[in-house]
Amino acid sequence: MTDRxxxxxxxxxxxxxxxxxxxxxxxxxxxxxxxxxxxxxxxxWQVLGAIALAPTPQPVAWLARSMGLHxxxxxxxxxxxxxxxxxxxxxxxxxxxxxxxxLTAKGRTACEAADRLQKPWVNALGKGLSAxxxxxxxxxxxxxxxxxDGAAPPEA
Numbered sequence: 001m002t003d004r005x006x007x008x009x010x011x012x013x014x015x016x017x018x019x020x021x022x023x024x025x026x027x028x029x030x031x032x033x034x035x036x037x038x039x040x041x042x043x044x045w046q047v048l049g050a051i052a053l054a055p056t057p058q059p060v061a062w063l064a065r066s067m068g069l070h071x072x073x074x075x076x077x078x079x080x081x082x083x084x085x086x087x088x089x090x091x092x093x094x095x096x097x098x099x100x101x102x103l104t105a106k107g108r109t110a111c112e113a114a115d116r117l118q119k120p121w122v123n124a125l126g127k128g129l130s131a132x133x134x135x136x137x138x139x140x141x142x143x144x145x146x147x148x149d150g151a152a153p154p155e156a
Contacts (some may be wrong), residue, residue, distance in 0.1 A: 013144070020141075034121060035114050039084065045114055047077045048086060048103070052111045057090055057100035068145070086110055 006014060031042030040048070050063050058066075064074040078101055081087045086107035089099035103111065126134065 016140075016144075030121075034117050038110050038113050038117075040110060040114065043077055044081060044086075047074060047081065048107055048111050048114075051087060051101055051103055051107070057102045059092055059095065059098035059100055061098065063101060068149075081107070 028042045031045060035041070035045050046067065047063065050067050051058070054063065054066070060075045060078055061071045063078075064071040067074065078087060082089065084106075085104055088102050088104050090102050092098050092100045
């Protein structure tokens with residue numbers, strides 16, 4: 001096999017990647033539409049969700065890492081959310097400059113409202129799909145993400 005040829009699995013992964021890109025675009029557009037009335041975008045909602053789901057307040061770098069995003073992009077969104085009162089900052093006992101990001105009451109209210117909006121939408125999206133098929137798809141995406149997160153490229 002030359003460097004320019006894909007094996008069967010490589011071809012299937014390439015097609016899956018293209019589908020994930022398309023799906024991501026549609027999810028972002030639909031997320032923007034869903035939470036626009038809350039003063040959020042998909043990106044803001046994603047960051048608020050990461051803050052809400054963290055077991056303890058985290059610095060921006062840790063939030064970005066958990067989301068698979070660049071720290072600078074998450075920092076920009078956190079700064080916007082802080083300016084609008086959705087998040088605040090707390091001192092970090094482990095690092096003088098890297099403040100911990102916390103949800104304000106407004107941020108918690110927005111997360112809860114977004115969750116209420118998301119439930120019927122996601123239920124409709126999943127209608128007719130089996131939980132086992134969705135779990136298998138999730139396992140496959142997790143494997144690919146973990147391979148991408150690894151220090152060494154996957155073996156050929």
